[in-house]
Amino acid sequence: MYKSIFRPLLFHLDAEDIHNKIVKYLQIYRHLTPVRKIVSSSCHTETAGWKWRNLTFRNRVGLSAGFDKAASCFDELSDLGFGFIEVGTVTPKEVKGNPCPRIFRLPKEQALISRTGFNNPGKAVFLQNLKRKRFGKYILGININTNHPDNQEQAMTDILDLYCTFNNYADYYTINWGSIAPDILGPILITLFQHKQEYKKPVFLKLPADLTFEKAEEIIRFAIQHHIDGFIACGPTQDRSLLTRSTPTEINNIGAGGISGLPVLQKSLKTVKYLSEHAPKDMLIIGAGGIITSQDAQAMLDAGAHLVQIYSAFIYEGPYVVKRIAKVCKNERTIRLKRTHDPAASSSTLRRDRIAVYSSVSAKSVQTSA
Numbered sequence: 001m002y003k004s005i006f007r008p009l010l011f012h013l014d015a016e017d018i019h020n021k022i023v024k025y026l027q028i029y030r031h032l033t034p035v036r037k038i039v040s041s042s043c044h045t046e047t048a049g050w051k052w053r054n055l056t057f058r059n060r061v062g063l064s065a066g067f068d069k070a071a072s073c074f075d076e077l078s079d080l081g082f083g084f085i086e087v088g089t090v091t092p093k094e095v096k097g098n099p100c101p102r103i104f105r106l107p108k109e110q111a112l113i114s115r116t117g118f119n120n121p122g123k124a125v126f127l128q129n130l131k132r133k134r135f136g137k138y139i140l141g142i143n144i145n146t147n148h149p150d151n152q153e154q155a156m157t158d159i160l161d162l163y164c165t166f167n168n169y170a171d172y173y174t175i176n177w178g179s180i181a182p183d184i185l186g187p188i189l190i191t192l193f194q195h196k197q198e199y200k201k202p203v204f205l206k207l208p209a210d211l212t213f214e215k216a217e218e219i220i221r222f223a224i225q226h227h228i229d230g231f232i233a234c235g236p237t238q239d240r241s242l243l244t245r246s247t248p249t250e251i252n253n254i255g256a257g258g259i260s261g262l263p264v265l266q267k268s269l270k271t272v273k274y275l276s277e278h279a280p281k282d283m284l285i286i287g288a289g290g291i292i293t294s295q296d297a298q299a300m301l302d303a304g305a306h307l308v309q310i311y312s313a314f315i316y317e318g319p320y321v322v323k324r325i326a327k328v329c330k331n332e333r334t335i336r337l338k339r340t341h342d343p344a345a346s347s348s349t350l351r352r353d354r355i356a357v358y359s360s361v362s363a364k365s366v367q368t369s370a
Contacts, residue, residue, distance in 0.1 A: 002318030003316075011107065015105050016102065027072065027073060030075070030132075040079040043080045043319070044081055045059055047326065048330075055171055057307065060306070060307045060308060060329040061082055062082055062141075062308065063077060064288050064310065066116075067314065069087070074140065075133060078138045082138060082322055083326070084307070085138055086309065087126075089144065092146075093123070095147070097116045104254045110261050111262055112315070114236070114257050114260065131169075141204075143206070144159060145158075145179050146180060151184075159188050160188075163192060163195055167201060172229075173202070173204070174206050176206045177205045177219060178208055202229035202230065204286070205232070206235055207231055207232065207235065208235045208236070209237035216275065217278060220279050230285060231275055231283065233287060233305075234289040236257075237264050239267075242263035260312055261292065261312035262296075263290065265292075267290075276303065287300035288308065288310075291308055291310050291313055291325075293324075294325045
């Protein structure tokens with residue numbers, strides 16, 4: 001019903017406008033306790049949960065950072081069956097971001113192009129919103145950044161401030177690789193390690209999709225040296241050659257921005273496989289980028305991810321995709337290549353492409369450079 005009725009209607013509206021409307025509707029939904037019980041019950045999947053260190057995930061499916069930038073509806077989103085939710089990115093001071101429009105859909109690609117620019121309301125508003133967290137219901141991650149990425153002293157103050165301020169609510173933190181230069185990030189993480197020993201909140205690095213394996217190896221060494229606890233792979237790509245179903249005119253009219261959604265899948269799978277084979281075994285690996293269906297999530301787990309995160313799937317498949325993926329993720333190593341029909345996304349071609357992606361990642365040994 002979502003793909004045949006609701007999605008075509010929603011896709012006639014500006015992507016960010018409809019996103020903001022959904023957030024407002026979720027804030028109304030917050031007060032409809034009987035409705036929330038029904039939704040939560042219908043979306044819940046019985047799983048044994050999954051434990052990593054001191055964190056217990058009720059299932060392996062999470063929501064990526066970027067959907068709930070202000071931490072304004074994460075608790076309501078948890079009703080849809082997510083085992084964990086990551087909010088942000090947040091900075092100490094408010095960031096307006098780039099001018100609108102700044103989020104664009106490419107339905108034929110099952111992709112998004114965005115150039116939001118880390119828009120967020122800042123620490124004070126974010127902290128107030130975090131107070132709605134229901135403890136024990138889900139794992140909550142917070143993606144943090146600085147307002148001063150080029151100034152080591154100010155950047156360190158920003159990151160340490162956010163880490164300590166949100167400590168009562170965050171279960172883990174994420175920092176985007178590339179948002180702070182490594183020579184500035186390194187000393188920050190060394191200092192942050194002292195706070196980690198006190199607060200016991202792990203820190204992950206989210207990696208961009210456009211990494212060579214040589215660069216990934218360098219980042220692994222950096223992560224070990226600076227006490228990073230795991231990776232999220234991957235974020236958006238800048239590689240426009242992956243957009244094979246859109247015309248050059250369509251792509252050029254959109255302009256600059258990172259690509260997320262299905263085109264990122266192969267890059268993400270290869271990066272996750274490399275991390276699983278080269279990073280220390282106690283590091284957590286969260287597979288993200290390109291997961292649209294439950295079969296994509298299966299492929300990500302088979303590549304070596306412990307958990308998966310979705311975002312574009314939520315937009316293209318609808319809210320019940322969470323339950324479908326959670327069911328499949330109970331059988332961690334099972335890969336089924338049966339596809340469901342989706343005429344809006346040129347499904348037969350997408351089906352062949354996905355099977356080729358799964359096969360290329362699982363059949364070939366990982367090389368040392370991209």
